[in-house]
Amino acid sequence: MKNKEPLILAVVVFFSLATYYLVEPYAHHILHKDVESKGFVYDGSDDILEVENIISGLQKTKLEKELEYKDASADEKQKLKTAIITSENDIAIQKVRLEKKQTFFSDVARIAKIKGDAVTGEAIFATCSGCHNDAGIVMGTIPPSLDNAGVYYTKNYLIGIIKDPVMISNVDHKFSVENEHPMASVKYMVSSDEDIANVVAYMQKIAISPEKVTPKMAYENTCGRCHSVVYEKWTQLGTTEKFKHKKDTLAAEIKVLEYEDSLKVYMGKLPPDLSMYIRSRGEHFISTFIENPQSQLEGTSMPRVGVTADTADKVVEYLKNAGDTKRHEREEIGRNVMIYIVIFALFAFLWKREIWKDLH
Amino acid sequence: MAKFTKATSIKDWINQRLAIEKVEKVMGSEYWIPKNINFLWAMGMVLVITFVLLLVSGIFLLMYYQPNIDTAFYSVNYTIMRDVDFGWLWRHIHGVAASVVFLIIYIHMFTGIYYGSYKKGREMIWLSGMLLLVAFSAEAFSGYILPWGQMSYWAGMVITNLFSGGSLHADGLVEWIRGDYVPAQAFLSRFFMLHVLLIPLAILGLIGLHFAALRIPHVNNQDGEEIDFDAESKKYLDGDKKGSKVIRFANDFMSKDMMVAGIYLVFFFYLVFYNYGFAMDPVNFDPADGLKTPAHIYPEWYFLWSYEILRPFSIDIGLIAFAFAQGIFLGLPFLDRSPNAIAANRRGPAFMIWFWLMLTNMIVLTAMGKLPPEDPYSTIGYWAAILFIVQWLALPIITSYEKKV
CATH class of the missing domain: 1.20.5 (Single alpha-helices involved in coiled-coils or other helix-helix interfaces)
Known part of the structure; x- marks a missing residue:
């Protein structure tokens, strides 16, 4: 046989x-949409492409409506005309947006070329300390400490956030003249190209070196003011403390809840806890999402945070430490179990051969 | 009362009271299995091993899991995954085994269909096997609810909604099943009970029935040959092992079972440690939120084919098609009118095409069930669902024309 x-x-x-x-x-x-990293450069190519895509989409709709218009009845013609005018207006609005973005990012590129002077920058930096001073002022969120901003964020981003916070964060759909970004006034305080370059040079100078940044520091400074990580005992206001008396515990909780309320108003909803995000979203999604939130969640109110590739890696590492703590153990035990099972299979095979020798 | 003598050894003492030698013969050394079988016949043992893995890992998880809507997610993802030593290992074994057990069940099932092992006295084996599939499905579904993640919640919502019966609007029935208007504490508690007690009991009982159903008709063989087990086993016991058409279950067949199980376990533990993502949906690592529907709701892969039979039609027709798909496999022994109980490739072209088309079509349905309901997937899914139904309606006709081989 x-x-x-x-x-x-x-x-x-x-x-x-x-x-x-x-x-x-x-x-x-x-x-799921395939999104690839652009290398955390924040040169605006993504932002500009996004608006261009919106415009071409609108133009397509308009063209379709215009074709329909030709053969439509009088009644429908009226409706179609309104629709065409609406899309014309939308296109005009988007074109203004596009132009603004193009101008903004060419400004950023121009300033990036200027060699900043850290000493002069220090004097201007005093302006920033009005809000960024760890005194716990809440402006939607708490303005972050800028001690190590120069290492967490890229140069382009730091320039951009001073030039126009709304633009570099890619949240211009969310803010307007009536509803200003909490940091909008910086534009009038630090406005010349040289001033911006000098402040950025200063921030980069005072920051620690990238090797000294731990995953915990990277996360807490760049994400942690909006996103709690309960599994790491992290709240948006810092690590949960242990108190002797229950009323102190409750008082601390109330402080967090009040801050969360202000976050809800600022962001539209409470930014999610990220404890299990490494399992629910995965490394690739998180990394590309940090680079440009709009790329995978169009219209989200989450601003682009402008971190360096190194900071993003450390944030991912932190989330692994929160949601996939046993990954090293898994690899080690996995290897041992595989060796054991292969030996078992080998013996099982030899046993079978021994017994079936007499049967065939 | 039986006559008891002074025991000569411990074994003899036990043997006088429990007849273990006799039991060993009946269950093992003189339980006769045809020799002409291939590794697919070892899937029963592979299923037993997988079930034991599920049972043991489940017992360990049960020690830490909390069936409470406020703490369930935390107890799974923090306590079990982070705090408890090797909790992650038990959870990954449990999750992967729950998925892989269906792969093996489907292989086992299609082996049965291919070799005609549901005919000529083997109907009860098929029926009890199909009941086991139903019980395993219920077990898998109730288990999926327990981590109380987004997919737990929304799958629970969608599946229990099916019981409203479309235009019948039996909302009272749905509320009765849930114990609430929406999936909440009552829902979680009762699915916990179902998952850890009632359904496992049913599964154990059905496994007993499934094995008992094998006793009289015996296991089928590759050629569907009718073997005289008494004559062949006598030949074996007389020393003609090579000439006999049967072998002992233990250790002859068992050694082959173990060899297949060994290879299977290499594959299984590879999945547990290195490729577990398919069995643990990322969406379910978001805690349940009744105010936020996930972008895509889909069941685990093993339910996708029947989900896709439900989905492309209007609600009432879809429910009827879905009920048809769930029940029709039970009828296979009676819908197949052929006089032959042999492998599909020897039964003539009609049944052979039917078999391979059914297998391929179910894989197509599985794929379309996961893809979003938009063209071309919904059109493909629609026609695949129609084909599935047509194939079953055609089965009695094409098999009644089959000639005895």
Whole structure:
């Protein structure tokens, strides 16, 4: 009798893998947008492309409406005309946005070329300390300490946030003249190209070196003022403390709740706790999302934070420490279990051969 | 009363009271299995091993899991995954085994269909096996609720909604099942009870029935040959092991079972440690939130084919099609009118095409069930669902024309 088992195994493996491929890699490729990192440079190419895509979408709709208009009845014509005018207005609005973004990012590029003077920058930096002073003022969020801003954030981003915080954060859909960004006034305080370059040079000078930044520091400074991580005992106001008396514990909790209320007003909803995000979103999503939140969640009120690639890696590392604490143990035990099971399978095979020797 | 003599050894003492030698013969050394079988016949043992893995890992998880809507998510993702030593390992074993057990069940099931192992006295094996599939499905679904993540909540919402029966609007029934208007504490508590007690009891009972159903008709073989087990086993016991068409269950067949199980476990633990993502949906690592519907709601992969039979139609027709799909496999032994109980490739072209088309179509349905309901997927899913139903309606006709081989 011919041994058919290899053929049968091939058939079983083929159908199993086909199912796996369709349900996992292929389906996820369809369900989720593929977003690749642009290298954390923040040169505006993403932002400009986003608006260009909106414009071409609007133009397409307008064209379709215009074609319909030709053969429409008088009644429909009226409606279509209104729709066409609306999309014309929308296009005009988006074109203004596009122009603003183009101007803004060419400004940033120009300032980035200026060699800043840290000594002069120190004097101007006093302006920033009016709000960024760890005194606990709440302006939507608490203005972050700028001690190490020069290492967490890229140069382009630091320039941009002084030039126009709304633009560099890619949240111009959220703010307007009536509803100003909490940091909007910086534009009038530090406005010349040289001043901006000097302040940025100063911030970069006073910051610690990147090797000294721990994952915890990276997270707490760049994400932690909006996102709690309960599993690491992190609240938006700092690490949860242990108190002897319950009323002190409650008082601390109330402080956090009040701050969360102000965050809700500022962001539209409470930014989620990120304890399990490494499992629910995965490394790639988190990293590309940090780089440009709009790329995967259009219209989100989360600003782009402008971190360096190194800071982003450390933030991801921190989230792994929160939501995937046993990953090293998993690798080690995994290896040992695999060795054990392969030996077991080998002995099982030898046993079978021994017994079946007499049967064939 | 039986006659008891002074025991000569501990074994003899026990043997006089429990007849362990006899039991060993009946269950092992003289439980006869055909020799002409391939590794697919070891899937029963692979399923037993997977079930034991589920049971043992489940017992460990049960020591720390808290069936409370405020603490369930935390007890799973913090206590078990971070605090408890090896909690993560038990959870990953439990999650992966719950998914892989369905892969093996489907392989086991399609093996049965291919070799005609549901005919000529083996109907009860098939029926009890299908009931086991139902019980495992209920077990998987109730277990999926327990971590109280986003998918737990919303899958619980969607699946219990099915019981409203479309236009029947049996909302009272849905509330009765949930114990509330929406999935909440009562819902979690009762699914916890179902998952850790009632359904496992049913599964254990059905496994007993499934094994008992095998006793009289015996295991089928690759060629569907009718073996005289008494004559062949006598030949074996007389020393003609090579000439006999049967082998002992233990250790002859067991050694092969173990070899297959060994290979299977290498694959299984590879998944547990290095590729567990498919079995643990990322969406379920977000805590349940009744105010925030996930962008895509889909069941685990093993329910996708029947989900896709429900989805492309209007609600009432969809529910009827879904009920049809759930129940129709039970009827297989009676819908197959063929006089042959042999492998599909020897039954003539009609059934062979039916078999491979059914298998392929169910994989297509599975894929479309996960993809978003938009073209071209919804159109493909629609026609695949129609094909599934047509194939089952055609089965009695095409098999009644089949000639005895």
